[in-house]
Amino acid sequence: MRIYFATNRAPRRGGGPDAFGGRFSPRGLTDLRFGWANFDDGDAAGLLTVEVAPERLNVPQADLERGDLSRQRLGSQMVFAAMRAEMVERCADALLFIHGFNTSFEESLRTGARLATALSERPLVLCVFSWPSDGSLLPYLAYASDRDDARASGVALGRGLQKLSHWLRKLPSSEHCGQGIHLLAHSMGSYALRWAWQSVRLSAGQRLRRHLDHVLLVAADEDHDTFEHPHKLGGVADIARSVTVYHNARDRALMASDYTKANPERLGAGGPRNALLLPDKVRVVDCTPVVSPSEDPLGHHYHLNSPEVRQDLLAVLADVEPEAMPTRVARTDGRGWRLRPGI
Helix, strand or coil, rough: EEEEEEEEEEEECCCCCCCCEEEEEECCCCCCCCEEECCCCCCCCCCCEECCCCCCCCHHHHHHHHHHCCCCEEEHHHHHHHHHHHHHHHHEEEEEEEEECCCCCHHHHHHHHHHHCCCCCCCCCEEECCCCCCCCCHHHHHHHHHHHHHHHHHHHHHHHHHHHHHHHHCCCCCCCCCCCCCEEEECCCHHHHHHHHHHHHCCCCCCCCCCCEEEEEEECCCEHHHHHHCCCCCCHHHHHEEEEEEECCCCCCHHHHHCCCCCCEEEEECCCCHHHHHHCCCEEECHHHHHCCCCCCCCCCHHCCHHHHHHHHHHHCCCCCHCCCCCEECCCCCCCEEEECCC
């Protein structure tokens, strides 16, 4: 199994599974490196190799004067082309994954492999955006540091999404593979997505074309009013066909964020503050009835641990209409759906 990655972390000498550390690239917040990790099939613990896509950014002055960049090699283009080839070969969609708080580079790759395994009923080519989120033994300081890092990483993530958009626009229509591109943000990854969206929205008035099919926000460590404000995630639905919010009222990790970090109520705990005013493309799913303390003690990783949540995610990716999903029961108050146990 191959997991692709993009990262704005500082590289370490020697490569290997810990090829990137817990701080930002010394070349700046927007510096991105691309590559892939190889795993034993179906075994997220069996990380074999990590390879960074080679780059050649500098070209001779004479080439620059002629506008000839043919000798330039970009890691992003190599990875995008490799992903496209795999999507064609396997008839697979692409899933972009943004991890959450306190995650090392190696663990971000393993989590990506676990996610691909959890959703293996549907062929997916998975790419992890790994931002500096290594935490520490001091939880309060670590949380504040990671939150700042998630915000700063939004610029790099936004640049990565723009690189993908630019590459897709230049791709001849005859080479379009016809597969979907989705994005899943977990926990504080949703906060990084907020700042990526702001970076794209505010960069010289440019807008990101709608290349994404489904955006999935799972256990989002984001404010519950985020869709109400243009300086948060308001308007993010413009870059996708749908946005689905998964929340769990007994999410212990988000309780800590809410009560001990003085944050507003969390989107991933109680859902949006006013779901009745959301755009039609934003759907809300309450996972509380299906999250088992024995399978998920924190109630925060149910996209990996709950069979009902996994089946619902697969149904979204398969374009099943919300009303036709056997995993869901419509809420009587009109605020979305609840998942039913035992599916």
